[in-house]
Amino acid sequence: MGYFKKAKVGRKVYDLIFGKGKIVEVYEKSHYLLMVEFNNDYQVAYTDEGIPNWGNFKDQTLFYTKDIDLTSEDFSPVKKILPSKKIIKLRDKNKLEVRLPSGIWKSTKRVDEDYIEKLLKKEKYHFFRKKK
Numbered sequence: 001m002g003y004f005k006k007a008k009v010g011r012k013v014y015d016l017i018f019g020k021g022k023i024v025e026v027y028e029k030s031h032y033l034l035m036v037e038f039n040n041d042y043q044v045a046y047t048d049e050g051i052p053n054w055g056n057f058k059d060q061t062l063f064y065t066k067d068i069d070l071t072s073e074d075f076s077p078v079k080k081i082l083p084s085k086k087i088i089k090l091r092d093k094n095k096l097e098v099r100l101p102s103g104i105w106k107s108t109k110r111v112d113e114d115y116i117e118k119l120l121k122k123e124k125y126h127f128f129r130k131k132k
Contacts, residue, residue, distance in 0.1 A: 002033070002047065002048025002049045002050075003048065003049055003050050003060065003063075004033055004034055004046065004047075004048045004049070004050060004062070005033075005048055007023055007026050007034045007048075008023065008026065009024060009025065009026055010022060010023060011023045011064065012064070012065045013036055013062055013063065013064055013065060014062070014064075014065050014068045014102075015036065015038070015044070015052070015061050015062045015063075015102065016061040016062075016073070016100070016102055016104055016106075017044075017052065017054065017055065017057075017061055017100045017101065017102055017104075018038040018040065018042055018044065018100070018101050019038060019039060019040075019101060019102035019103070020038065020039055020065070021036045021037055021038035021039065022036065022037060023035070023036055024036065024037045024043070032045035032046060032047055032053055033046065033047055033048040034046050034048075036062065038101075042101075046062050050063060054112055055111050055112045055115075056109065056110050056111070056112075057110060073104045074104065074105045075103045075104060075105075076105070078099070078126050078127075078128075078129050079129075080129075081125050081126050082125055082128055082129065082130070083125070084120070084123070084125060087125060087128050090128075090130055090131075091108055091116075094107070094108075094109055095130055096108045096128060096129075096131065097129050097130070097131050097132075098111055098115070098116060098119070098127055098128055099127045099128075099129075105129065107131065108128075
């Protein structure tokens with residue numbers, strides 16, 4: 001009995017990773033129950049519990065827009081841009097956070113490696129900070 005058991009195409013949702021989106025497909029007999037398209041054209045599949053097929057998330061990240069409360073999430077701006085060597089060192093020690101497309105800060109351990117590598121290759125160091 002999942003959160004999205006009665007999901008319908010066109011419903012607006014919010015994901016802690018990608019932000020605003022809408023349900024574009026619902027699957028009957030599959031591990032992933034629905035496909036969501038986000039404003040940045042990403043499409044991600046989710047289980048009936050709202051767990052994405054992207055990254056290392058074991059908790060629900062997708063919610064109906066009316067049900068989400070973002071007051072406990074950290075959207076603060078980066079205060080100090082870290083050099084690439086410092087980013088690598090903090091990442092090895094598991095003391096690094098990355099800013100997700102939704103604007104929320106999460107540990108790099110929970111995020112897909114490809115996303116982190118793309119940011120590093122493009123030298124977008126302002127997307128990283130030391131864990132608080």
